[in-house]
Amino acid sequence: MSGQSEGGMFAEERKRQIVAYVNRNMRVTVGELCTEFSVSPATIRNDLNELHEKGLLKRTHGGCMANIQTNFEPITNEKHDKFLKEKQSMAREALKYINEGDCIALDAGTTTYELAKLLGEFKKLMVVTFDLNIASYLDTNTEVSLFVAGGEVRKGHHYMIGNTSIDTISKLNVDTFFLAANGISIKKGVTTPQLDTAIMKECIIGNSRQCILLADSSKIDNISFAKFAEISDLDVFITDEYADIEILERLRSEGIRIDVAKIEK
Numbered sequence: 001m002s003g004q005s006e007g008g009m010f011a012e013e014r015k016r017q018i019v020a021y022v023n024r025n026m027r028v029t030v031g032e033l034c035t036e037f038s039v040s041p042a043t044i045r046n047d048l049n050e051l052h053e054k055g056l057l058k059r060t061h062g063g064c065m066a067n068i069q070t071n072f073e074p075i076t077n078e079k080h081d082k083f084l085k086e087k088q089s090m091a092r093e094a095l096k097y098i099n100e101g102d103c104i105a106l107d108a109g110t111t112t113y114e115l116a117k118l119l120g121e122f123k124k125l126m127v128v129t130f131d132l133n134i135a136s137y138l139d140t141n142t143e144v145s146l147f148v149a150g151g152e153v154r155k156g157h158h159y160m161i162g163n164t165s166i167d168t169i170s171k172l173n174v175d176t177f178f179l180a181a182n183g184i185s186i187k188k189g190v191t192t193p194q195l196d197t198a199i200m201k202e203c204i205i206g207n208s209r210q211c212i213l214l215a216d217s218s219k220i221d222n223i224s225f226a227k228f229a230e231i232s233d234l235d236v237f238i239t240d241e242y243a244d245i246e247i248l249e250r251l252r253s254e255g256i257r258i259d260v261a262k263i264e265k
Contacts (some may be wrong), residue, residue, distance in 0.1 A: 108159035183222035
């Protein structure tokens, strides 16, 4: 089949799955990856070198390790192009949960920004956000009503944090909160690297009738610094088609609706 490589898997799909596998196991050897993906050591080494150059993992002697720290978060411009097709597919899937006349909240982040870009079809929609990029796009390109929770801007991340933003958000009620995360774990809940950001997210969750998490498969089984939600706080989890099926089934057993977004090639 055209475009297919060793092991019957497309190269780009394999690389995505390698990143997810390394993120789950933190440190792996070339031999382990060869066994897991049924490909040669030369193929794995080439994949690891490419993924290392992209900053998606750290190359080590004889293997690699996850490029994840519990308190690390790349700035917005660094995150934009990572897993872009996955983010776009999840945004399209999330669109079905929005109706004319709704009041929704959009979390800060590049995934929710992709959802914001799809809201031009709505005429009667209220959007609450604390993300400057999202607010700017919606104000310029759509007819939605927009409410921005002002406050201190987190440098390099283009969104508001601090008591002023939190006090404002705490007074608002929304139908649906579309949220993002750096980690989702059955044991440790839904997490993010920054405590102030976690408090903001937690506040909006408490004032929302429905909470929908958009997180690509690389975030599954990851744990970041600050927890802002239990798994039980989520109504829907939207992820991409490379997500681990067993983990999704375990999440489903917790009472969460799982939507797997098909990635357009």
